[in-house]
Amino acid sequence: MANAATAPKSEGLHYLVVRDDIAARIAAGDLKPGDKLPSERRLQDEVGMARGTVRAGLFQLEAEGVIYRRDRSGWYVSPPPVIYDPTRWEGFMSYVEAQGRSPTTEVISAEPIVADALLAEVFSRPPGAVLFMIRRRRYVDGRAVLVERIVVDAALAPDVLRFSLDRSLTSILKTEYGLSVVRNQVSMQPCALTGYKAEALRLKSGLPGLAVQRISYDAQGRVVEFDHEYWRHDAVRISVETRVR
Known part of the structure; x- marks a missing residue:
């Protein structure tokens, strides 16, 4: 995962680091359809960003159809349509x-x-x-x-x-x-x-x-x-x- 040192400093765009990093892992096959993503807290620790920023990146991927949430379970890679x-x-x-x-x-x-x-x-x-x-x-x-x-x-x-x-x-x-x-x-x-x-x-x-x-x-x-x-x-x-x- 990207870390705080590699994150862009533009205010308001930090969530794109989370979005791009997870999307790249999915594209590379490191995360496959149905796989569970690391927890929000773990992602927060890995990128060194606020939890709200991490969630914004996850919400962006959800809106794109790349990942989805299960109630009280976490985030998962979306299966093929x-x-x-x-x-x-x-x-x-x-x-x-x-x-x-x-x-x-x-x-x-x-x-x-x-x-x-x-x-x-x-x-x-x-x-x-x-x-x-x-x-x-x-x-x-x-x-x-x-x-x-x-x-x-x-x-x-x-x-x-x-x-x-x-x-x-x-x-x-x-x-x-x-x-x-x-x-x-x-x-x-x-x-x-x-x-x-x-x-x-x-x-x-x-x-x-x-x-x-x-x-x-x-x-x-x-x-x-x-x-x-x-x-x-x-x-x-x-x-x-x-x-x-």
Whole structure:
């Protein structure tokens, strides 16, 4: 690690010494994905800087997606991101497993709701129609990477809440209700993870994320799912295959 003698003296830039030093160790392979970083106190002793300066350097690396924090455990090198094509109607469990990773799903809540004006328009249903809202937290290799809210039309899947929703909802809709998606309307934008999204992902509020909204249609033009996903920015890489006409 760099020491105080080699640190730049520009006021306010000392945290970059910490940032650059750790980033160099990761790039060189001295610290590998999943490895735990030295404690903040040890880093403080090694560089001879204030703890606040060390933390600023760590926060910078976190914002860049290079490292992440675990509650009451410390800092770790971020694993490789999951490759994700949001235009495909493919279950999370399926595409994560296909990449040699271990996916798990935790149901936060699952309940009937009534359609407000927005949902009524999305589902082409009258206001007050019964829908189901499912909130889930998704993990890759034991790390929470996204929180999602899925709305399903109760008219198409009338008793879907009786199933175990910690498994693939895609498979349930296919096998139990014969529902298949032929078209997705997808929008994506960067976002700040705040409120329940940051809390659900156990993140410091305000860190960057990726918001994905998807409306999935069957061959009859009916909306099968209306999905909002909020990803950790360091956990996903978008890859979309297109055909040139």
